[in-house]
Amino acid sequence: MVPVLRLIVLFAVLCSASAWALGPETLQDGGLARVSRVVDGDTVVLTDGRQVRLVGIQAPKLALGRANFKDWPLAIEAKRGAEDLVLDQDVHLYFAPAPQDRHGRVLAHVTRQTDSVWLQGELLKRGLARVYTFPDNRVLAAELLAFERQARSAQVGIWALVHYMVRTPYTLAADMGTFQIVEGRVLDTAQVKNTVYVNFGKNWRSDFTVKVSARDAKLFAEAGIELLALKGKRVRVRGWIKSQNGPMIELDHPERLEILEDKKDPIAR
Structure with missing residues:
Protein backbone atom coordinates (compact mmCIF):
# COMPACT_ATOMS: atom_id res chain seq x y z
CA MET A 1 0.00 0.00 0.00
CA LEU A 161 -7.58 40.13 -20.39
CA VAL A 162 -11.24 41.18 -20.27
CA HIS A 163 -12.21 37.57 -21.06
CA TYR A 164 -11.14 36.46 -17.56
CA MET A 165 -11.93 39.66 -15.66
CA VAL A 166 -13.76 39.31 -12.35
CA ARG A 167 -17.43 40.00 -13.07
CA THR A 168 -19.93 42.04 -11.09
CA PRO A 169 -23.45 40.71 -10.48
CA TYR A 170 -24.76 43.06 -13.18
CA THR A 171 -22.38 42.11 -16.00
CA LEU A 172 -23.31 38.46 -16.55
CA ALA A 173 -25.81 38.63 -19.42
CA ALA A 174 -23.28 37.35 -21.97
CA ASP A 175 -21.70 34.77 -19.67
CA MET A 176 -24.31 32.01 -19.52
CA GLY A 177 -22.71 28.58 -19.68
CA THR A 178 -19.22 29.84 -18.81
CA PHE A 179 -17.05 29.55 -15.71
CA GLN A 180 -16.72 32.94 -14.03
CA ILE A 181 -15.53 34.64 -10.87
CA VAL A 182 -18.16 37.10 -9.62
CA GLU A 183 -17.78 39.69 -6.90
CA GLY A 184 -20.38 41.87 -5.23
CA ARG A 185 -22.33 42.78 -2.12
CA VAL A 186 -25.05 40.45 -0.86
CA LEU A 187 -28.40 42.23 -0.81
CA ASP A 188 -30.38 39.52 0.95
CA THR A 189 -30.43 35.84 1.88
CA ALA A 190 -33.25 33.36 2.31
CA GLN A 191 -33.89 29.68 2.86
CA VAL A 192 -36.75 28.20 0.88
CA LYS A 193 -37.45 24.61 1.86
CA ASN A 194 -34.16 22.76 1.32
CA THR A 195 -32.30 25.52 -0.52
CA VAL A 196 -30.40 28.61 0.60
CA TYR A 197 -30.40 31.60 -1.76
CA VAL A 198 -27.86 34.42 -1.64
CA ASN A 199 -29.27 37.34 -3.65
CA PHE A 200 -27.27 40.17 -5.19
CA GLY A 201 -30.18 42.16 -6.65
CA LYS A 202 -33.65 43.35 -5.69
CA ASN A 203 -35.44 41.10 -8.18
CA TRP A 204 -34.74 37.45 -7.49
CA ARG A 205 -36.51 36.52 -10.73
CA SER A 206 -33.91 38.25 -12.90
CA ASP A 207 -30.87 39.29 -10.84
CA PHE A 208 -27.77 37.25 -10.01
CA THR A 209 -28.22 34.63 -7.28
CA VAL A 210 -26.07 32.02 -5.58
CA LYS A 211 -27.84 28.77 -4.72
CA VAL A 212 -26.76 26.24 -2.08
CA SER A 213 -28.62 23.09 -1.07
CA ALA A 214 -29.31 22.66 2.64
CA ARG A 215 -27.14 19.53 2.55
CA ASP A 216 -24.18 21.43 1.13
CA ALA A 217 -24.83 24.39 3.44
CA LYS A 218 -23.57 22.19 6.28
CA LEU A 219 -20.11 22.20 4.67
CA PHE A 220 -20.15 26.00 4.71
CA ALA A 221 -21.17 26.03 8.38
CA GLU A 222 -18.35 23.62 9.20
CA ALA A 223 -15.98 26.09 7.50
CA GLY A 224 -17.33 28.94 9.63
CA ILE A 225 -19.49 30.49 6.87
CA GLU A 226 -23.11 31.10 7.84
CA LEU A 227 -24.78 31.67 4.51
CA LEU A 228 -27.89 33.33 5.91
CA ALA A 229 -25.65 35.84 7.72
CA LEU A 230 -23.97 37.07 4.53
CA LYS A 231 -26.44 39.92 3.99
CA GLY A 232 -24.53 43.18 3.51
CA LYS A 233 -21.16 41.47 3.05
CA ARG A 234 -18.94 41.62 -0.02
CA VAL A 235 -18.13 38.19 -1.38
CA ARG A 236 -16.37 36.58 -4.31
CA VAL A 237 -17.84 33.38 -5.76
CA ARG A 238 -16.79 31.18 -8.65
CA GLY A 239 -18.59 28.64 -10.76
CA TRP A 240 -20.48 27.94 -13.96
CA ILE A 241 -23.13 30.52 -14.80
CA LYS A 242 -26.50 28.95 -15.51
CA SER A 243 -29.85 30.56 -16.29
CA GLN A 244 -32.39 30.07 -13.51
CA ASN A 245 -34.46 33.16 -12.73
CA GLY A 246 -31.57 35.19 -14.11
CA PRO A 247 -27.88 34.27 -13.88
CA MET A 248 -27.09 31.80 -11.09
CA ILE A 249 -24.13 29.95 -9.66
CA GLU A 250 -24.79 26.80 -7.64
CA LEU A 251 -22.18 26.23 -4.93
CA ASP A 252 -21.54 22.84 -3.37
CA HIS A 253 -18.45 23.54 -1.23
CA PRO A 254 -17.15 26.56 0.70
CA GLU A 255 -13.83 26.97 -1.11
CA ARG A 256 -15.71 28.58 -4.00
CA LEU A 257 -16.85 31.47 -1.81
CA GLU A 258 -14.56 34.12 -0.33
CA ILE A 259 -15.71 36.77 2.15
CA LEU A 260 -13.94 40.03 1.35
CA GLU A 261 -12.95 43.12 3.26
CA ASP A 262 -15.63 45.79 3.27
CA LYS A 263 -14.25 48.26 0.72
CA LYS A 264 -16.12 50.70 -1.45
CA ASP A 265 -14.59 49.58 -4.73
CA PRO A 266 -16.79 47.12 -6.67
CA ILE A 267 -13.97 44.82 -7.74
CA ALA A 268 -11.11 43.75 -5.48
CA ARG A 269 -8.23 42.60 -7.63
Whole structure:
Protein backbone atom coordinates (compact mmCIF):
# COMPACT_ATOMS: atom_id res chain seq x y z
CA MET A 1 0.00 0.00 0.00
CA VAL A 2 1.26 3.48 -0.87
CA PRO A 3 2.04 5.44 2.32
CA VAL A 4 0.02 8.53 3.18
CA LEU A 5 2.08 11.69 3.60
CA ARG A 6 1.00 14.78 5.48
CA LEU A 7 1.95 17.72 3.31
CA ILE A 8 1.40 21.44 3.17
CA VAL A 9 2.81 24.16 0.98
CA LEU A 10 4.74 26.69 3.03
CA PHE A 11 4.51 30.17 1.63
CA ALA A 12 4.19 33.85 2.50
CA VAL A 13 3.19 36.90 0.52
CA LEU A 14 5.14 36.98 -2.79
CA CYS A 15 6.78 33.65 -2.05
CA SER A 16 7.71 31.15 -4.74
CA ALA A 17 5.72 27.99 -5.36
CA SER A 18 8.59 25.73 -4.42
CA ALA A 19 8.59 24.63 -0.77
CA TRP A 20 6.80 21.52 0.53
CA ALA A 21 7.03 20.20 4.09
CA LEU A 22 5.18 18.09 6.61
CA GLY A 23 1.93 19.67 7.72
CA PRO A 24 -1.79 19.19 8.34
CA GLU A 25 -2.97 18.40 4.79
CA THR A 26 -3.18 14.72 3.89
CA LEU A 27 -2.23 13.59 0.40
CA GLN A 28 -1.22 10.18 -0.85
CA ASP A 29 2.32 9.83 -2.12
CA GLY A 30 2.10 8.79 -5.77
CA GLY A 31 5.83 8.44 -6.28
CA LEU A 32 8.05 9.61 -9.10
CA ALA A 33 7.21 9.71 -12.80
CA ARG A 34 8.40 11.41 -15.97
CA VAL A 35 6.33 13.76 -18.12
CA SER A 36 6.43 12.80 -21.80
CA ARG A 37 3.79 15.17 -23.16
CA VAL A 38 1.72 18.18 -22.14
CA VAL A 39 -1.88 18.08 -23.37
CA ASP A 40 -2.81 21.56 -22.21
CA GLY A 41 -2.18 23.93 -19.31
CA ASP A 42 -3.62 21.59 -16.69
CA THR A 43 -3.10 18.09 -18.12
CA VAL A 44 0.09 16.10 -18.69
CA VAL A 45 0.89 12.59 -19.90
CA LEU A 46 3.49 10.40 -18.20
CA THR A 47 5.91 7.98 -19.87
CA ASP A 48 3.90 5.07 -18.44
CA GLY A 49 0.82 6.31 -20.35
CA ARG A 50 -1.10 7.77 -17.43
CA GLN A 51 -2.78 11.10 -18.02
CA VAL A 52 -2.61 13.44 -15.03
CA ARG A 53 -5.10 16.25 -14.44
CA LEU A 54 -3.56 18.96 -12.26
CA VAL A 55 -6.16 19.02 -9.53
CA GLY A 56 -7.27 22.35 -8.08
CA ILE A 57 -6.75 24.54 -11.15
CA GLN A 58 -8.33 25.28 -14.51
CA ALA A 59 -6.09 26.51 -17.30
CA PRO A 60 -7.47 28.15 -20.46
CA LYS A 61 -8.88 25.33 -22.59
CA LEU A 62 -7.67 24.21 -26.00
CA ALA A 63 -10.18 22.92 -28.54
CA LEU A 64 -8.25 19.62 -28.92
CA GLY A 65 -10.40 18.59 -31.86
CA ARG A 66 -13.76 19.18 -30.19
CA ALA A 67 -16.44 20.32 -32.61
CA ASN A 68 -17.72 23.89 -32.27
CA PHE A 69 -15.15 24.63 -29.56
CA LYS A 70 -12.64 27.44 -29.88
CA ASP A 71 -9.40 27.81 -27.95
CA TRP A 72 -9.80 30.06 -24.93
CA PRO A 73 -7.54 33.14 -24.87
CA LEU A 74 -3.99 32.26 -23.70
CA ALA A 75 -4.67 28.51 -23.95
CA ILE A 76 -1.56 27.97 -26.08
CA GLU A 77 0.51 30.09 -23.69
CA ALA A 78 -0.75 28.03 -20.73
CA LYS A 79 0.27 24.81 -22.48
CA ARG A 80 3.71 26.25 -23.22
CA GLY A 81 4.02 27.36 -19.60
CA ALA A 82 3.39 23.81 -18.40
CA GLU A 83 5.86 22.47 -20.97
CA ASP A 84 8.47 24.94 -19.76
CA LEU A 85 8.00 23.69 -16.22
CA VAL A 86 7.83 19.89 -16.53
CA LEU A 87 8.09 18.51 -20.07
CA ASP A 88 10.67 15.67 -20.22
CA GLN A 89 11.33 16.07 -16.50
CA ASP A 90 10.83 13.87 -13.46
CA VAL A 91 7.98 14.89 -11.20
CA HIS A 92 6.57 13.75 -7.87
CA LEU A 93 2.85 12.97 -7.70
CA TYR A 94 0.67 13.54 -4.65
CA PHE A 95 -2.74 12.02 -5.21
CA ALA A 96 -5.82 14.06 -4.39
CA PRO A 97 -8.43 12.63 -1.96
CA ALA A 98 -10.41 11.51 -5.03
CA PRO A 99 -7.48 10.16 -7.09
CA GLN A 100 -9.24 9.64 -10.44
CA ASP A 101 -11.90 11.45 -12.48
CA ARG A 102 -14.68 10.00 -14.64
CA HIS A 103 -12.40 10.13 -17.69
CA GLY A 104 -9.85 7.86 -16.02
CA ARG A 105 -7.31 10.63 -15.51
CA VAL A 106 -5.14 10.65 -12.40
CA LEU A 107 -5.93 13.64 -10.15
CA ALA A 108 -2.81 14.88 -8.42
CA HIS A 109 -0.74 17.75 -7.12
CA VAL A 110 2.59 17.70 -8.94
CA THR A 111 6.03 18.94 -7.96
CA ARG A 112 9.18 19.04 -10.07
CA GLN A 113 11.70 16.57 -8.73
CA THR A 114 14.80 18.74 -9.24
CA ASP A 115 13.69 21.68 -7.09
CA SER A 116 10.24 20.81 -5.64
CA VAL A 117 8.47 23.57 -7.61
CA TRP A 118 4.73 23.02 -7.18
CA LEU A 119 3.29 22.99 -10.71
CA GLN A 120 -0.21 24.17 -9.76
CA GLY A 121 1.13 27.04 -7.68
CA GLU A 122 3.59 28.16 -10.34
CA LEU A 123 0.96 28.17 -13.11
CA LEU A 124 -1.36 30.23 -10.91
CA LYS A 125 1.46 32.60 -10.01
CA ARG A 126 2.22 33.16 -13.70
CA GLY A 127 -1.44 33.95 -14.41
CA LEU A 128 -1.90 30.84 -16.55
CA ALA A 129 -4.74 29.25 -14.56
CA ARG A 130 -7.61 29.87 -12.15
CA VAL A 131 -8.44 27.98 -8.96
CA TYR A 132 -10.98 25.24 -9.70
CA THR A 133 -11.92 23.01 -6.76
CA PHE A 134 -14.49 20.25 -6.21
CA PRO A 135 -16.27 18.96 -3.09
CA ASP A 136 -14.10 15.83 -3.00
CA ASN A 137 -10.87 17.62 -3.96
CA ARG A 138 -10.39 20.74 -1.84
CA VAL A 139 -6.96 20.08 -0.35
CA LEU A 140 -4.65 23.14 -0.45
CA ALA A 141 -7.42 25.41 -1.73
CA ALA A 142 -6.34 28.30 0.53
CA GLU A 143 -2.79 28.12 -0.80
CA LEU A 144 -4.01 27.96 -4.40
CA LEU A 145 -6.28 30.96 -3.89
CA ALA A 146 -3.40 32.97 -2.44
CA PHE A 147 -1.31 32.43 -5.59
CA GLU A 148 -4.29 33.35 -7.77
CA ARG A 149 -4.85 36.60 -5.85
CA GLN A 150 -1.17 37.46 -6.25
CA ALA A 151 -1.35 37.07 -10.04
CA ARG A 152 -4.65 38.91 -10.30
CA SER A 153 -3.29 41.82 -8.29
CA ALA A 154 -0.30 42.03 -10.63
CA GLN A 155 -2.61 41.63 -13.68
CA VAL A 156 -0.33 39.04 -15.25
CA GLY A 157 -1.35 36.41 -17.76
CA ILE A 158 -5.09 35.84 -17.99
CA TRP A 159 -5.77 38.65 -15.53
CA ALA A 160 -4.72 41.24 -18.10
CA LEU A 161 -7.58 40.13 -20.39
CA VAL A 162 -11.24 41.18 -20.27
CA HIS A 163 -12.21 37.57 -21.06
CA TYR A 164 -11.14 36.46 -17.56
CA MET A 165 -11.93 39.66 -15.66
CA VAL A 166 -13.76 39.31 -12.35
CA ARG A 167 -17.43 40.00 -13.07
CA THR A 168 -19.93 42.04 -11.09
CA PRO A 169 -23.45 40.71 -10.48
CA TYR A 170 -24.76 43.06 -13.18
CA THR A 171 -22.38 42.11 -16.00
CA LEU A 172 -23.31 38.46 -16.55
CA ALA A 173 -25.81 38.63 -19.42
CA ALA A 174 -23.28 37.35 -21.97
CA ASP A 175 -21.70 34.77 -19.67
CA MET A 176 -24.31 32.01 -19.52
CA GLY A 177 -22.71 28.58 -19.68
CA THR A 178 -19.22 29.84 -18.81
CA PHE A 179 -17.05 29.55 -15.71
CA GLN A 180 -16.72 32.94 -14.03
CA ILE A 181 -15.53 34.64 -10.87
CA VAL A 182 -18.16 37.10 -9.62
CA GLU A 183 -17.78 39.69 -6.90
CA GLY A 184 -20.38 41.87 -5.23
CA ARG A 185 -22.33 42.78 -2.12
CA VAL A 186 -25.05 40.45 -0.86
CA LEU A 187 -28.40 42.23 -0.81
CA ASP A 188 -30.38 39.52 0.95
CA THR A 189 -30.43 35.84 1.88
CA ALA A 190 -33.25 33.36 2.31
CA GLN A 191 -33.89 29.68 2.86
CA VAL A 192 -36.75 28.20 0.88
CA LYS A 193 -37.45 24.61 1.86
CA ASN A 194 -34.16 22.76 1.32
CA THR A 195 -32.30 25.52 -0.52
CA VAL A 196 -30.40 28.61 0.60
CA TYR A 197 -30.40 31.60 -1.76
CA VAL A 198 -27.86 34.42 -1.64
CA ASN A 199 -29.27 37.34 -3.65
CA PHE A 200 -27.27 40.17 -5.19
CA GLY A 201 -30.18 42.16 -6.65
CA LYS A 202 -33.65 43.35 -5.69
CA ASN A 203 -35.44 41.10 -8.18
CA TRP A 204 -34.74 37.45 -7.49
CA ARG A 205 -36.51 36.52 -10.73
CA SER A 206 -33.91 38.25 -12.90
CA ASP A 207 -30.87 39.29 -10.84
CA PHE A 208 -27.77 37.25 -10.01
CA THR A 209 -28.22 34.63 -7.28
CA VAL A 210 -26.07 32.02 -5.58
CA LYS A 211 -27.84 28.77 -4.72
CA VAL A 212 -26.76 26.24 -2.08
CA SER A 213 -28.62 23.09 -1.07
CA ALA A 214 -29.31 22.66 2.64
CA ARG A 215 -27.14 19.53 2.55
CA ASP A 216 -24.18 21.43 1.13
CA ALA A 217 -24.83 24.39 3.44
CA LYS A 218 -23.57 22.19 6.28
CA LEU A 219 -20.11 22.20 4.67
CA PHE A 220 -20.15 26.00 4.71
CA ALA A 221 -21.17 26.03 8.38
CA GLU A 222 -18.35 23.62 9.20
CA ALA A 223 -15.98 26.09 7.50
CA GLY A 224 -17.33 28.94 9.63
CA ILE A 225 -19.49 30.49 6.87
CA GLU A 226 -23.11 31.10 7.84
CA LEU A 227 -24.78 31.67 4.51
CA LEU A 228 -27.89 33.33 5.91
CA ALA A 229 -25.65 35.84 7.72
CA LEU A 230 -23.97 37.07 4.53
CA LYS A 231 -26.44 39.92 3.99
CA GLY A 232 -24.53 43.18 3.51
CA LYS A 233 -21.16 41.47 3.05
CA ARG A 234 -18.94 41.62 -0.02
CA VAL A 235 -18.13 38.19 -1.38
CA ARG A 236 -16.37 36.58 -4.31
CA VAL A 237 -17.84 33.38 -5.76
CA ARG A 238 -16.79 31.18 -8.65
CA GLY A 239 -18.59 28.64 -10.76
CA TRP A 240 -20.48 27.94 -13.96
CA ILE A 241 -23.13 30.52 -14.80
CA LYS A 242 -26.50 28.95 -15.51
CA SER A 243 -29.85 30.56 -16.29
CA GLN A 244 -32.39 30.07 -13.51
CA ASN A 245 -34.46 33.16 -12.73
CA GLY A 246 -31.57 35.19 -14.11
CA PRO A 247 -27.88 34.27 -13.88
CA MET A 248 -27.09 31.80 -11.09
CA ILE A 249 -24.13 29.95 -9.66
CA GLU A 250 -24.79 26.80 -7.64
CA LEU A 251 -22.18 26.23 -4.93
CA ASP A 252 -21.54 22.84 -3.37
CA HIS A 253 -18.45 23.54 -1.23
CA PRO A 254 -17.15 26.56 0.70
CA GLU A 255 -13.83 26.97 -1.11
CA ARG A 256 -15.71 28.58 -4.00
CA LEU A 257 -16.85 31.47 -1.81
CA GLU A 258 -14.56 34.12 -0.33
CA ILE A 259 -15.71 36.77 2.15
CA LEU A 260 -13.94 40.03 1.35
CA GLU A 261 -12.95 43.12 3.26
CA ASP A 262 -15.63 45.79 3.27
CA LYS A 263 -14.25 48.26 0.72
CA LYS A 264 -16.12 50.70 -1.45
CA ASP A 265 -14.59 49.58 -4.73
CA PRO A 266 -16.79 47.12 -6.67
CA ILE A 267 -13.97 44.82 -7.74
CA ALA A 268 -11.11 43.75 -5.48
CA ARG A 269 -8.23 42.60 -7.63
